[in-house]
Amino acid sequence: MARGAHQVGGSSREDFVQEVRAAAGIDRLIGDYVSLKTSGHKLKGLCPFHDEKTPSFTVDPEKGLFYCFGCRVGGDVFKFYMLHENAEFPDALQELAHRFGVPIPQHRGGNSGEQTRLREMHREAVAFFRTSLASGAGAAARRYLAGRGLDAETVQFLKVGYAPDSWDALKSRLRQAGYREDELLKSGLTVPRKDGRGSYDRFRNRLMFPIEQAGGGVIGFGGRILGEGEPKYLNSPETPIFQKGRHFYGLSWSRDAIREADRVIIVEGYTDFAALWQAGVRNVVAVLGTSFTPEHARLLARYTHRAVINFDADRAGRSAADRAVTVLMERDFELRVLELPSGQDPDGHVRAAGANAYLELVACAPTFIEYLISSACVGRDMRTPEAKAQAVADILPRLAEVKNRVLLAAAMARIAQHLDLREADLRAEFRRVAPALRRGGAPPAPVRSQPERNCTLAERQLMHLLLTSADVRREVAATAREEELRDLTAGHIITVVLNQERAGHEVTVEGLQTLLEKEDQARLLAAVMEDFPGLVAADWEESWRIIRKEHLEKESRILQRQLRQSMEEGGDTTGVERLLRRKLEVRRLIETL
Numbered sequence: 001m002a003r004g005a006h007q008v009g010g011s012s013r014e015d016f017v018q019e020v021r022a023a024a025g026i027d028r029l030i031g032d033y034v035s036l037k038t039s040g041h042k043l044k045g046l047c048p049f050h051d052e053k054t055p056s057f058t059v060d061p062e063k064g065l066f067y068c069f070g071c072r073v074g075g076d077v078f079k080f081y082m083l084h085e086n087a088e089f090p091d092a093l094q095e096l097a098h099r100f101g102v103p104i105p106q107h108r109g110g111n112s113g114e115q116t117r118l119r120e121m122h123r124e125a126v127a128f129f130r131t132s133l134a135s136g137a138g139a140a141a142r143r144y145l146a147g148r149g150l151d152a153e154t155v156q157f158l159k160v161g162y163a164p165d166s167w168d169a170l171k172s173r174l175r176q177a178g179y180r181e182d183e184l185l186k187s188g189l190t191v192p193r194k195d196g197r198g199s200y201d202r203f204r205n206r207l208m209f210p211i212e213q214a215g216g217g218v219i220g221f222g223g224r225i226l227g228e229g230e231p232k233y234l235n236s237p238e239t240p241i242f243q244k245g246r247h248f249y250g251l252s253w254s255r256d257a258i259r260e261a262d263r264v265i266i267v268e269g270y271t272d273f274a275a276l277w278q279a280g281v282r283n284v285v286a287v288l289g290t291s292f293t294p295e296h297a298r299l300l301a302r303y304t305h306r307a308v309i310n311f312d313a314d315r316a317g318r319s320a321a322d323r324a325v326t327v328l329m330e331r332d333f334e335l336r337v338l339e340l341p342s343g344q345d346p347d348g349h350v351r352a353a354g355a356n357a358y359l360e361l362v363a364c365a366p367t368f369i370e371y372l373i374s375s376a377c378v379g380r381d382m383r384t385p386e387a388k389a390q391a392v393a394d395i396l397p398r399l400a401e402v403k404n405r406v407l408l409a410a411a412m413a414r415i416a417q418h419l420d421l422r423e424a425d426l427r428a429e430f431r432r433v434a435p436a437l438r439r440g441g442a443p444p445a446p447v448r449s450q451p452e453r454n455c456t457l458a459e460r461q462l463m464h465l466l467l468t469s470a471d472v473r474r475e476v477a478a479t480a481r482e483e484e485l486r487d488l489t490a491g492h493i494i495t496v497v498l499n500q501e502r503a504g505h506e507v508t509v510e511g512l513q514t515l516l517e518k519e520d521q522a523r524l525l526a527a528v529m530e531d532f533p534g535l536v537a538a539d540w541e542e543s544w545r546i547i548r549k550e551h552l553e554k555e556s557r558i559l560q561r562q563l564r565q566s567m568e569e570g571g572d573t574t575g576v577e578r579l580l581r582r583k584l585e586v587r588r589l590i591e592t593l
Contacts, residue, residue, distance in 0.1 A: 013105075016093075016097070016102070016104075016105050017078075017093065019102050020077075020078075020093060020096050020097045020100065020102050021064065021076060021077055021078070023096075023097075023100040023101065023102045024077045024096050024099075024100050025061070025077075026059055026060075026061060026064050026065065026066060026076065026077045026080070027043055027059055027061040029077050029080065029081065029096070030043075030045075030059055030066060030080055031043075033048055033084060034046065034048055034057065036059060037055075039058075040531065041060075041062065042058050042059060042060050042061075042529075042531075043058070043059040043060075043061070044056075044057065044058055044059070045057050045059075047068040047070055047071060047073075048084060049068060049071055049073050049083060049084075050068070050070060050071040052070050056068055056069040056070035057070070058529055060529055063509070063528065063529070064076055064077065065509060065525065065528065065529060066079075066080055066529075067525045067526060067528075067529040069526065069529075072522040072526065073522075074522065074525035074526070074529065075513070075525065076509075076510055077096065078092050078093065078096070081095070081096055085302055086301065086302035086303065087302055094215075095213070095214065095215030096215075098119075098213070098215050098216065098217045099215055099216065103115070103116040104116065114186075114240060115240055115241050117179070117183055118183070118186065118187050118239065118240060118241050119217055119218070119219065119241060121174060121177075121179055121183065121184075121187050121189065122187065122189075122210075122218040122219060122220070122221075122241075123218060124173070124174060124177055124179075125170060125174070125189055125218075125221070126159055126161065126210050126218050128161070128169075128170055128173045128174075129161025129162055129163055129170075129208040129210075129221075130159060130160075130161040131161075132161060132162045132163065132164050132169070133155075133160065133161045133162035137162070137164050137165075138162040138164075140226055140227075141162040141207050141226055144207060144226060145160065145207070148271055148274075148275070148347065148351075149275065149278075149351045150271075150274055150275070150278060151278065154274060154277065154278040157253075157277075158209065158210075158253075158274055158277070159210045159218075160207065160208065160209060160210075160274075161207075161208040161210070162206070162207060162208060163201065163203035163204055163205065163206045163208050163223060164204070164205070165204055165205035166201065166204060167200045167201055167204065168200055168201055169201060170189060170190075170201045170203070171184060171189075171190050171199065171200065171201055174189070181198065181199065184199055185199055186239065186240065187239060188202065188220070188236045188237040188238075188239045188242070189201070189202055189203070189221075189236075190202055202234070202236075202237075203221060203223040203234065205225065205226050205227065205229070206223030206224055206225055206226065206234065207223065207224040207226060208221050208222075208223050209221065209222040209223070209224070209249065209270040209274075211235075211236070211242070211247060211249055211288065212251075212252040212253075213247060213252065214247070214248075214251045214252055214255060214299060214302075215252065216252045217252075219236075219239075219241045219242040219247070220235065220236035220239070220241075220242035220244075220247075221235070221236050222234070222235050222236075222249065222270050222288065222289070223235075224270065224271075233269075233270075233289055235288055235289055244288045244289070245291075245293040245295055245296065246293070246295045246296075246299070247288060247299075248285035248286060248287065248288070248296065248299070248300075249270055249273055249285065249286040249287075249288055250273045250277070250284060250285050250286055251285045251299070253277070253282075254277075254282055254283060254284055254285055255303050257282035257283040258283045258285075258300075258303040258304050259303045259304065260283070261283040261304075262304050262306055263283055263304055263306040263307065263308065264283055264284070264285060264300055264303065264304050264306070264307050264308070265281065265283060265284040265285075265307075265308045265310055265362060266284075266285055266286075266287065266307055266308070266309050266310065266311075266324065267284060267285070267286050267287075267310050267311070267345075267346050268286060268287060268311050268312055268317065268320070268345070269286055269345070269347070270286060271347045272286055272310075272345055272346040272347045273285070273286040274347075275346065275347040275350050275351055276346055276347075276350055276355075276358070279350045279351075279354070279355035279358070280355050281350070281355055281358065281359065285300075287320075287324075291320065291323050292320065292323050292324035292327050292328075293327065294327055294330070294331075296324075296327065297327045297328050297330070297331040297333070298331065300328075300333075301331050301333075305331070305332060305333050305334060306333065306334045306335075307328055307333050307334070307335055307336070308335075308336045308337070308338055308362050308365050309321050309324050309325065309328075309335065309336070309337045309338065310337075310338040310339075310340070310346055310362070310365075311324075312343075312345050313339045313340065313343040313344075314343070318375065321337055321371075322375070325337065325368060325371070325398075326398070326401060329368065329398075329401040329402060329403075330401055332403055332404065334368075335367070335368040335371075336362075336365035336366060336367055336368070336371075337365060337366055337368065337371035338361060338362060338365035338366070340361065346358070349361075369410070369411045369414050369415070370414075372394075372395050372398055372399075372411075372415075373391075373395065373414070373415060373418050373419075375394070376390075376391040376392075376394040376395050377391055382419070388419050388420075388421065391419060392415075392419065392421075392426065392429060393433075395415060396426075396429060396430045396433050397433055399411055399412075399430060400433075412426055412427055412430070454489065455488075455489045455490045455523055455526075455527070456488075456489070456546075456547075456550070458542075458543040458544075458546035458547050458550075459488055459489060459490040459494075459527075459543075459547065460490070460526070460527045460530060460532075461532055461535060461539065461540075461543045462476070462490075462494065462540060462543040462544060462547065463490055463493060463494065463497075463523075463524065463527035463528070464527050464528060464530060464532060464535065465535070465537060465539065465540045465543070466494065466497050466498075466507075466540075467497070467507070467509060467512075467524075467527070467528045468528070469537045469540075470507075471537060472537050472540045473497065473498070473501040473507060474501065475540065476494075476498060476540060476544065477498045477501045477502050479544065480494070480498060480544070482495060484547070484548060484551050487551065487554060488547065488551075489523070490520075490523055490527070492516070492520055493512075493516060493520050493523060493524050496512060496515050496516065497512065500512070500515075509524065509525070509528055512524060549590060552586050552589055552590050553590060555586055556583060556586045556587060556590065559579055559582055559583040559586065560583065562579055563576065563579045563580065563583065566579065
C-alpha cells in the first residue's frame with residue numbers, strides 16, 4: 001500500500017474528504033513543493049504564490065492549515081493543491097486520494113472498493129506487459145522499439161510493455177492474482193465472448209503504452225498492433241476509471257515541464273510523445289485517438305494557457321487540429337498550429353532533425369490567425385473575388401470564438417491585408433455572420449477597492465481563542481451581545497462562530513470558511529495561524545474587556561455628538577435628558593472595566 005494509505009472508514013462523501021485530508025498531511029504535501037524550516041511548532045518557507053525574500057508562508061501541522069502573512073492566502077491541504085495546481089475541488093480530492101493511497105468510494109450504488117480494485121488490476125497488467133516485453137515472446141516488439149529509435153531508458157520510464165499474441169495470457173495472470181470474471185470485464189482488459197461464456201484478452205500482439213491520469217496512476221492502455229491487423233491503435237474502452245475525453249497520454253510526466261515552459265505541445269500519437277520526450281522536449285502531451293474535448297482544455301488550463309498544436313498534416317490531422325483550435329479558443333488559449341515539413345509527424349521529424357530543429361519550428365509556428373488564413377486559402381485561386389468570398393466565409397465564423405477584442409482587431413487587420421480586402425467590408429461581413437458577438441457598449445465601471453480594515457490585537461486574540469478552545473466559545477457565547485460586535489472588523493466572524501456554538505454545531509476552520517466571504521476567510525486564517533506567546537484560554541476575558549471598552553467609548557462619542565446637536569437645535573428636554581442619562585451610564589460602565 002502507498003505511503004500514508006488509508007482504508008475507507010465511512011461511506012459518506014464527508015468521511016472520504018476527511019480521510020484524504022488526514023492521509024495527505026499538510027506538512028507532507030506542501031513539503032513536496034516548498035522548502036520548509038521548523039519555527040517553533042510550525043514550519044515556515046517562501047510563499048509559492050507571490051515573490052518574497054523573507055519567509056512569510058506558515059504551515060501548522062497540528063491545525064492542518066497554511067497561511068501566508070504576505071499575500072493573505074491560506075487554507076487546508078485541498079486549498080493549497082487547488083491553488084498550486086489550478087485545480088477545482090473535485091479534481092483535487094480525486095488526485096490527492098490517489099496520491100496518498102486513499103480508496104475512492106464508488107457512488108451510484110457501486111462497491112466502495114471497485115475503483116481501487118480496477119486501479120490495482122491495471123498496475124498488475126503493467127507488470128505483466130513489461131515482463132512480456134523482456135521475454136522471448138517480446139523480441140519483435142523490442143525490434144520495433146529499436147527501429148523507432150526508442151532506447152531502453154525511455155521504454156522503462158514510460159513503462160512500455162507487450163501484450164502477447166494469446167487469447168488469455170493476461171486473463172490467466174489476473175485470475176491467478178484473485179480478480180473475478182466480472183471485474184476483468186469491467187476493467188476493459190478483457191472482452192466478453194459472443195456466446196456469453198467467459199471472456200478473452202482485449203489486447204493481443206500489441207505494443208502497450210500505459211495511460212496515467214494527471215496525478216499519476218495507470219487507468220488505461222493504448223496498444224499498437226505489431227504486424228498486420230486492425231485497428232492499428234486500440235485504446236481501453238470507457239470504464240469507471242477511464243474516459244478518453246478527460247485524459248492525455250503523458251501529462252502525469254510532463255505537467256511540471258508544461259508549467260515551467262508556460263506552453264504545451266499537443267501531438268497525436270504515443271510514439272510522437274515518446275520520441276519528443278526522449279529528445280528532451282518535455283512540455284508535451286498526446287491525445288488518445290479521440291476528438292479534443294472541453295475537458296481536455298480545462299485540464300490543460302491548470303498548467304498553461306499557451307499551446308502549440310502539432311498534429312499530422314493529413315486530412316484527419318487537420319480536422320482534429322480544427323476541433324482542438326475551436327475548443328482551446330473558447331478557453332482563451334494563445335494558440336499556434338504547427339504543420340511539419342513534407343508531411344512529417346513529430347516522431348519522424350525529431351529523429352531526423354533533432355530536438356533543436358524541432359523547437360525552432362515550434363517557436364515560429366503560425367499563430368491561430370495565420371493558420372486560419374492558410375487553411376482557408378488551400379486549393380483556391382485567391383486572385384478571384386469568388387475564392388476570397390469563400391475564404392472569408394470559412395474564416396469569419398471561427399473568429400466568433402475569439403473573446404479578446406485586441407486579438408480580434410488584430411485578426412481583422414491581418415485577414416484584410418492578406419486577402420487584399422477593405423477592413424471595413426470585412427468587419428461588416430463579420431457582423432452579419434456572427435450576430436451573437438457582443439459589439440460596442442460602455443465598458444464596465446471600475447471596481448474601487450476598499451481600504452483594508454485591520455483587526456485589532458484584542459480581536460485577533462479573541463478569534464484565536466474562540467477557534468482553539470471550546471470552553472472559551474461557551475463562555476463568550478453566554479456573555480457577548482451582537483450589538484457589541486457589530487462595529488468590529490472581526491465582528492461578523494465572531495458572530496458566526498458564536499452562532500455555530502449556540503446552535504450546537506461543530507466549530508472548525510474548514511466549516512467556518514464556507515460561511516464567510518473572502519476577506520473574512522483571510523482574517524480568520526490569519527488569527528488562527530498567528531502566534532501569541534503566553535496567551536492562554538483565560539485571557540479571553542481581557543480581550544473581551546478591551547473590545548467592550550472600545551465599543552462603549554465609541555458609543556460615548558456618538559452620544560456626545562448627539563447631545564451637542566440636540567442642544568444647538570433646541571431639542572426637547574426629554575430627549576436631551578435621555579441622551580444624558582445614557583451617556584452617564586456608559587461612562588460608569590467604562591470605569592468598571
